[in-house]
Structures are given as structure tokens and as C-alpha cells.
Amino acid sequence: xxxxxxxxxxxxxxxxxxxxxxxxxxxxxxxxxxxxxxxxxxxxxxxxxxxxxxxxxxxxxxxxxxxxxxxxxxxxxxxxxxxxxxxxxxxxxxxxxxxxxxxxxxxxxxxxxxxxxxxxxxxxxxxxxxxxxxxxxxxxxxxxxxxxxxxxxxxxxxxxxxxxxxxxxxxxxxxxxxxxxxxxxxxxxxxxxxxxxxxxxxxxxxxxxxxxxxxxxxxxxxxxxxxxxxxxxxxxxxxxxxxxxxxxxxxxxxxxxxxxxxxxxxxx
Numbered sequence: 338x339x340x341x342x343x344x345x346x347x348x349x350x351x352x353x354x355x356x357x358x359x360x361x362x363x364x365x366x367x368x369x370x371x372x373x374x375x376x377x378x379x380x381x382x383x384x385x386x387x388x389x390x391x392x393x394x395x396x397x398x399x400x401x402x403x404x405x406x407x408x409x410x411x412x413x414x415x416x417x418x419x420x421x422x423x424x425x426x427x428x429x430x431x432x433x434x435x436x437x438x439x440x441x442x443x444x445x446x447x448x449x450x451x452x453x454x455x456x457x458x459x460x461x462x463x464x465x466x467x468x469x470x471x472x473x474x475x476x477x478x479x480x481x482x483x484x485x486x487x488x489x490x491x492x493x494x495x496x497x498x499x500x501x502x503x504x505x506x507x508x509x510x511x512x513x514x515x516x517x518x519x520x521x522x523x524x525x526x527x528x529x530x531x532x533x534x535x536x537x538x539x540x541x542x543x544x545x546x547x548x549x550x551x552x553x554x555x556x557x558x559x560x561x562x563x564x565x566x567x568x569x570x571x572x573x574x575x576x577x578x579x580x581x582x583x584x585x586x587x588x589x590x591x592x593x594x595x596x597x598x599x600x601x602x603x604x605x
Contacts, residue, residue, distance in 0.1 A: 341358075345424060356566055356602035359395045364491035367586050368423070369411040369533075370572040371587045375575050376416065380584065381434075382592075383408030383421060388434060390484055395584060396605050401434040414459055420450035420478060422464060423502060427478065429580050440478045451492035455501045456538065463518055465489035484518035497535040504534055504558065506542065516602075524558035533573040537580030542598060544583055546570035551565070551599045552583060564599030602605035 362382060369383035373459070378394040385600040386405035388411065390426030391397060420429040420440060423517050425447045428437045428460035439555050448467040459506035460477040470486040487508035494503050505521075512521035543554040550567035554560060569588040576582035581598040 342586040344506065344542055352388040352397065356568070356593055357604040359540065359605045360391075360398060360592045362398060362586065362590040362592060364391070364590055367571040367588070367590055368407070368409045370584060370586055371411045371413040371575050372576050372584070373416050374577045375580065377582070379416075381411050381413055382572070383411040385425075388421060389394075390434065394605065395594050403428070403434060406437075410449065412452060412454040412462075414456055416456045418459060420452070420462070421452070422452040424448055427529065429478075435485060442478050442481065444472060444481050449491050450482075450604055451603050453492040453494040455494055456496055457501055463492060463494070465492060471505075474516055485521075491531060491534040493534045493536050495538060496542050502540055504536055506531065506534075509557065525554075526551040527561040532571045533574045535583070536572040537575050538577050539580070542575065542580035544573055544575060544599070546573040546585055551583070553599055565595070565601055566593065566599055
């Protein structure tokens with residue numbers, strides 16, 4: 338996992354509230370976390386060696402049909418059909434992860450450090466290709482157009498009414514785009530170097546996994562607050578039907594889940 342440093346670290350605070358892990362994954366690294374959009378108890382975890390899933394809310398985990406491939410980005414917008422992207426990996430499944438195929442594409446490079454799918458249109462997506470910039474597709478990744486140059490990371494998407502909004506860390510820091518990535522509005526710094534961003538379906542709750550813990554925002558990223566998780570967080574996801582149901586994986590591969598937006602982290 339590459340930390341996205343926007344400015345010097347403000348310092349880690351003590352983890353005072355009690356947090357209880359649901360499972361320890363034991364992988365060599367941590368990349369991505371995603372809820373199934375229709376089954377809240379199915380959660381996907383991406384790491385350098387492939388894709389795992391849990392069907393009991395995060396209590397136990399097993400490998401899917403994808404192994405030996407870097408699942409750095411796992412934006413699951415459909416239970417059966419979704420794509421993953423990572424270091425020289427761009428693949429898709431049409432059977433819920435049972436089998437995988439390479440996506441034919443015209444990207445200039447496949448070192449994809451950020452990837453997000455439009456929740457209203459599975460064929461519409463954005464990717465950051467290292468060394469080239471931010472790209473957009475409207476045909477499920479077959480053809481891409483450059484939207485911005487520079488380095489991008491921690492990309493996610495959500496809907497406000499009829500508009501799809503992107504949230505990302507770009508060359509100028511954390512920002513929001515409502516025009517497909519053509520222009521960006523700067524947002525407040527979450528307070529520490531971050532590794533992942535997540536948003537509820539309607540953007541009412543935003544979360545940032547940072548070196549100093551989980552931060553949340555209820556005003557679209559204008560301000561950020563500490564939560565009850567103050568340890569280093571790497572992967573992050575929000576349940577599609579509940580903006581308060583948030584899950585994360587920490588730096589030693591422990592999985593946690595909170596029912597109240599990160600205030601408490603009880604045992605399963």
C-alpha cells in the first residue's frame with residue numbers, strides 16, 4: 338500500500354476507545370475492501386495475491402477464483418459483473434468472481450493505482466494509470482480518454498441526485514468532481530496521510546483511512562472528524578444501504594466493522 342501524503346503528518350493520536358477485530362486475514366499486504374451492493378454480508382478483500390470474500394459479514398474469509406493477481410482496486414457495483422485493477426492487472430468477472438478474463442483496452446499503461454465505477458452505469462469508470470494520468474471510459478474499459486495529467490489516488494464515486502460525483506486525491510490534494518473528472522473542487526485535508534477513501538451511496542458520509550486512524554465527514558469533505566478508530570487504517574468500505582455501516586482493514590490485516598460510522602467497533 339502506498340501512502341498518499343498531502344502534507345506533513347499531524348501525528349498519531351492514542352486509540353482510546355475499545356476496538357475489537359472480527360478476523361485477521363494474514364495476507365502479506367492490504368489493498369482494497371468492498372461490500373457487495375445487494376448482500377451486505379458479502380464483502381470482498383483485495384491484496385497483492387488476489388481476491389478474497391466473506392459471506393458472513395467479515396467473520397470468516399476464503400479465496401475467490403482470482404489468485405496470483407494484484408487486486409489493488411475492487412469497486413463492486415454489481416454482484417455478478419465487476420472489474421478489478423492493480424499493478425499491471427485489469428480484469429473482469431461476469432459470474433460473481435468465479436472466473437476472470439483480461440479486459441481488452443487502449444490505456445497507455447496498466448499500472449493502475451486508482452479505479453472507480455459510476456454507481457449509476459457499470460460501463461462508466463475512471464482509472465489512474467501511473468505515469469500518464471486520470472482516464473475515463475464509457476464502454477466498460479474498452480476505450481479510454483484522458484481527463485487529467487499528474488498523479489491520482491484513493492478514487493471513489495457516489496451519487497447526489499442525478500449527478501455522479503468523484504472523490505480523489507490528485508496533484509493539488511483532496512478534491513471533488515461533478516463533471517467526470519474534467520474539473521475539481523478542493524476539499525479539506527483529513528489531517529494525516531491517507532491510504533483509502535470511501536463514500537456512502539448518496540455522499541452523506543465520507544470516510545478516509547489514514548495513518549492516524551479513520552476520519553469521517555458529514556459535509557461533503559469541507560471538514561473531517563476523528564472517529565473511534567485511531568490506529569493505522571489501510572482499506573475501507575461502506576455498506577451500500579447504510580452510511581453508518583463501515584468496515585476497514587488495518588496495517589496488520591485485522592478486519593473491523595462499525596455499526597455507527599466509526600464511533601464504536603464491537604465484536605461480531
